[in-house]
Amino acid sequence: MRYIPRLLLFAAILTFYSCLNEHSKGSLDEDQVFTSAKDVYVNAVATLYNYIGGNADSQGLQGTYRGVYDYNTLTSDEALIPVRGGDWYDGGFWENLYLHRWTADDQSLYDTWKYLYKVVVFCNDALRIIDKKRDLLTESQYTSYQAEVRALRALFYFYTMDMFGNVPLATSTIDNMKDSKQSSRPEVFNFIVKELQEVEPFLPKEHSNLEGAYYGRVTQPVADFLLAKLMLNAEVYTDADWTDNQRPNGTNIFFTIDGQQLNAWQACQYYCDKITADGYTLASDYSSNFAVHNETSVENIFVIPMNKILYKNQFQYLFRSRHYAHGGAVGTSSENGACATLTAVRTFGYGTSQVDKRYIANLYSDTVRVDGKIVRLEDGESLVYMPLAVEVNLTNSPFIKTAGARMAKYEVDRNAYNDGKSPDNDIVLFRYADVLLMKAEAKARNGEVADNELNAVRQRSGMGYRPATLDNILAERLMELMWEGWRRNDLIRYDLFHRAYDQKTNSMNEADRHTIVFPIPTRVMALNKSLKQNKGYR
DSSP: OHHHHHHHHHTTTTTTSTTTTTTOTTSSOHHOOOSSSSIIIIIIIGGGGTSSSOSSSTSSSHHHSSHHHHHTTTTTSSSEBBBTTBBBBBGGGHHHHHOOOOOOOHHHHHHHHHHHHHHHHHHHHHHHHHHGGGGGGGGHHHHHHHHHHHHHHHHHHHHHHHHHHHEEEEOOOOTTTOOOOOOOOHHHHHHHHHHHHHHHGGGGOOOSSSSSSTOOOHHHHHHHHHHHHHHHHHHHTTOOTTTTSSOOOOOGGGEEEEEEEEEEHHHHHHHHHHHHHTTOOSSSGGGGSSSTTOOOOEEEEEOOOOOOOTOOOOOOOHHHSSSSHHHHTTTTTOOOOOOOHHHHHHHHHTTOOOOOOTHHHHEEEEEEEEEEEBBBBBOOOOEEHHHOOOOBOTOOOTTTTTTEEEOSOOOOOTTTTTTTBBOOOEEEEHHHHHHHHHHHHHHHHHHOOHHHHHHHHHHHHHHHOOOHHHHHHHHHHHHHTTTTOOOOHHHHHHTTTTTTTBBBBBGGGGOOOGGGSSSHHHHHHHHTOOOOOOOOOO
């Protein structure tokens, strides 16, 4: 099997803070594996895409539990998994996520760190192989292979830096992570920006969400989206001490782009405009972006390809959210867990005469019907989700099993495998609606009028005009991007993540903002004595 060297390399670093340059013994000789340019691409570059998604806890950027997605969603005012009597307590894990009571000792946090750095390790090894086998490649192949791997590594450093702040920056296999120096968050941010800017011209200018040669790959629009996201969050990421109640001003943070000096907000707009120029547009039907067969979307920019037969990646969130009877009605099992917060349903206007039309596309609530028929509980009563009855702990609630509006964003694949966890809907990571909302926010923060961008997104879903104030843009981001994994990022940028909201009321211990990053896992620090814990954590 051609992937043996990569798998054995991972086996050698499962404890993670062993040396990056410690390669496994007994693996196939590289001269046997890499005999052509195709071998180099398939076994050094293409194999990296196996790790964008996952099928086990803390693996993959989305689709599984206790990993990047959960730490960016269930910690926010968008969604939570309430304690439902004997269900979903799990040692307090889910409750602690929502109430920001995580610790450096949490196993899932350590597992997420390992996952992110595992892919960084593999990227560094891929770059080593590309260099070693350069004689097999044309100059164009060498440049493009390197660019793709560096862009992938930048993607994973983005998530690592976003979550953990000050992290080790390893860029080659000779770096020993056990002794690696910790870089400041601004240093890692600048590295990611520089990497993406350097490699972006050498990436294919293709829509990677479309099936074909570039399906699921990092292309120019993917890199441009990530650069836009970095610029939009530049105030946060260039802040070396986020606990001192001071933050840089994006108007005074400058980047040199195409010979121009642009501030952070102008730079964000620049990359958003590049994506527009590449032909992305809003789909006429919002829900089509999340259909079972969504590979033809004109809006999706970067996805995790899903195919129940070809790939092991799983999408477990619909399974996790639906009530047992609801899952049974669509022919799957379910876990009756995750639901929307009060903040989320109220932002959509639930319970008023002005409910946003995207509500029913994102959330199941009230009486549940499948194929036009009311779903029944075991006692014959109708299944009714109660959006306004949700609490962090529902143990004593009469709505212990039915409180909370449930996830409905992705079309149900009635032919999915694994009790519904292996559907054919590609998982959407980056989307053009987000580009328009990023541009609107960047313009608003730069003192410009952003009504056109905001209302293009609203009008697509049949919603009326709103002025593009920062508050309206934040509300729009929740409604448009519900369940897409960006809410923690948004709240931090708006300086709200550490504050009281919804049912997270006691924020006194977060007054210094230390919770806008997670702690460096204890087991990581034990293996590298040079690392310092993020401020505010023990």
